[in-house]
Amino acid sequence: MSEGTGAVTNAGEGEEVLQPFSVTIGATVPTGFEHTAAEEVKEKIGAEASISKDRGRIYFEITTDNLPKVHHLKSVDNLFVVVKCYDNYQFKDTKEDALLDLQEIAPVLPWSNALEVWKLNNSVKKKRSRRRGAAPKPKPSGDDSEGEKLQAETSMSEETEEQGEVCPEQDMSLQREQNSETIENKPLKFRVTCNRAGDKHSFTSNDAARDFGGAVQEFFQWKADMTKFDVEVLLNIHNNEVVIGIALTEESLHRRNITHFGPTTLRSTLAYGMLRLSKPQISDVIVDPMCGTGAIPLEGVIEWSHSFFLSGDNHDMAVSRTVNNINHIVKRRQTGGSTSPGLPIDTVQWDLCHLPMRTSSVDIITTDMPFGKRMGSKKKNWDLYPSCLREMARVCRPSTGRAVLLTQDKKCFQKALLRMSGLWRKTHTVWVNVGGLHAGVFVLLRTGAIFGSTPENKRESQKASETQVEDMMENI
Known part of the structure; x- marks a missing residue:
């Protein structure tokens, strides 16, 4: 120095x-x-x-x-x-x-x-x-x-x-x-x-x-x-x-882009680091299926404006916070005299395990998964994580699709990733400190396997269908 x-x-x-x-x-x-x-x-x-x-x-x-x-x-x-x-x-x-x-x-x-x-x-x-x-x-x-x-x-x-x-x-x-x-x-x-x-x-x-x-x-x-x-x-x-x-x-x-915080708001600097690991390209469709307050898509849409960002969550309050944070950025750009104040981003309320998206339509998935502490539970993660990875694999493009996922529940995630090894391949892991918790950012590459084509995937799909039928019968 x-x-x-x-x-x-x-x-x-x-x-x-x-x-x-x-x-x-x-x-x-x-x-x-x-x-x-x-x-x-x-x-x-x-x-x-x-x-x-x-x-x-x-x-x-x-x-x-x-x-x-x-x-x-x-x-x-x-x-x-x-x-x-x-x-x-x-x-x-x-x-x-x-x-x-x-x-x-x-x-x-x-x-x-x-x-x-x-x-x-x-x-x-x-x-x-x-x-x-x-x-x-x-x-x-x-x-x-x-x-x-x-x-x-x-x-x-x-x-x-x-x-x-x-x-x-x-x-x-x-x-x-x-x-x-x-x-x-x-x-x-x-x-x-x-x-x-x-x-x-x-x-x-x-x-x-x-x-x-x-x-x-x-x-x-x-x-x-x-x-x-x-x-x-x-x-x-x-x-x-x-x-x-x-x-x-x-x-x-x-805190630069967030005005409406939630119980597990991801810091903007960490969100940006995760996006850099995903290496966005022009015209990429980038999805955060568990957006919380929208920290990841907001960082992305400001830095990589030539990509399209889709954020969603199953909780209505999370969707509301994300929309409010997006509106704040749009208003700030309008006040600053921006010639193109609009943002290539949209927000949807959905069920992560049944995304309303076409198969093989997404380039990148980047999200902060529930740790099982302040949100969800460790027990629920054993069912949630495999379902998440399976649905993410369905909407992600084979061979070129990638995912960057943050979680502190490392044991559960590794087990789920092992079950989905035909669809996802881990390239590397970045170990981070999140609010004093030792967590991992897992960088995954979508394999070339067509969703539902392998025996393992067929068994997973059949199991998911049986679960849906059981749920329907219970509702009746």
């Missing part, structure tokens, strides 16, 4: 223009999707990203004129600019000595470039707010319980915060406009957030945040404020790796 130096040149009339300089940006990503996020950074910014020893973080170098592009990344939850990185920091054995060392490094850190990036970032946000007008934050209609939050402990408080911001779009040449709240003419409010992993430290996260924060306060003469802060200084410690940074986001970006 290099530390660039900003160069200032005269641009006539005594005006100073800051020349672009190199900085290292850190980003928190859904645990397990580090490589997917690194691929997106390479694709959209052209930078090589390195993966932290502490899972869930990546780092990459940019020049400051590319700062707006960083906010367009869909894989990242939170962004920060790196002040300094120590790859092999040697902590002292005693608590007092270790904390004293942290206090002593605060005044000698290269803060200037990171604070300059922080100011540029604020300028972008203010200009965007003036252009679009301040919009009230949407209130969740449910519990975003599946969202994995950034774990953070602060000095004087054990509260956990999420950081994020609306994507900026302004050119960096406009970002040097004078700001009335600069570091030079107004004392800033700040807090230090410490994230610590490893069992060989003699101090706690709160200890480190308190003592390091005290040294930062003494050096800058800033005012400590745990809630209404201007600057959030990050102290990330993972065993002997220490990274000091300044946050560029205020709340997690994973």
Whole structure:
């Protein structure tokens, strides 16, 4: 991680223009999707990203004129600019000595470039707010319980915060406009957030945040404020790796497209990562048969607008939430003056095991399956999963169709996949952390077998027909 130096040149009339300089940006990503996020950074910014020893973080170098592009990344939850990185920091054995060392490094850190990036970032946000007008934050209609939050402990408080911001779009040449709240003419409010992993430290996260924060306060003469802060200084410690940074986001970006939440709302960054694994192509028909609040199809329709997305659920409230979230995006595009505010997406209420779709009509199926905890039950999954995989195989195109399925009920899924081995072939699995639960994202390829042609498939079809007849008789 290099530390660039900003160069200032005269641009006539005594005006100073800051020349672009190199900085290292850190980003928190859904645990397990580090490589997917690194691929997106390479694709959209052209930078090589390195993966932290502490899972869930990546780092990459940019020049400051590319700062707006960083906010367009869909894989990242939170962004920060790196002040300094120590790859092999040697902590002292005693608590007092270790904390004293942290206090002593605060005044000698290269803060200037990171604070300059922080100011540029604020300028972008203010200009965007003036252009679009301040919009009230949407209130969740449910519990975003599946969202994995950034774990953070602060000095004087054990509260956990999420950081994020609306994507900026302004050119960096406009970002040097004078700001009335600069570091030079107004004392800033700040807090230090410490994230610590490893069992060989003699101090706690709160200890480190308190003592390091005290040294930062003494050096800058800033005012400590745990809630209404201007600057959030990050102290990330993972065993002997220490990274000091300044946050560029205020709340997690994973809520970006959702206004109506459900009990198991999937975070947008995780939904985007799943879609990237499915590799959508132009004109693909992509289905989320258990859409919940529509996080997956909404991410898809915004990023891959040349594909068609169909979302559905058997629960009327889930369908209603998805429709409301779609309408919110459409309205936002209309307000923003989009020439094509419509979206290639539709929503249907249906029974997943009996989809109202033609056989071999779908290219990709991507969905968050019930874990059997907050939704459904482990017992029901033993019947539900095989039926789901069978119906998904029916509507998916042989040989080219694919599915990316998320579940924490790994044992049940593996058993169901074994039963459907004639129709689906697993290519690989990505292990992820979803709200503290260890889950798997299973990437499947539809085999070339025609649905119902193999003896195994015929037995499955006959069993399904017998079950339907029994249900009809019970209803009579």
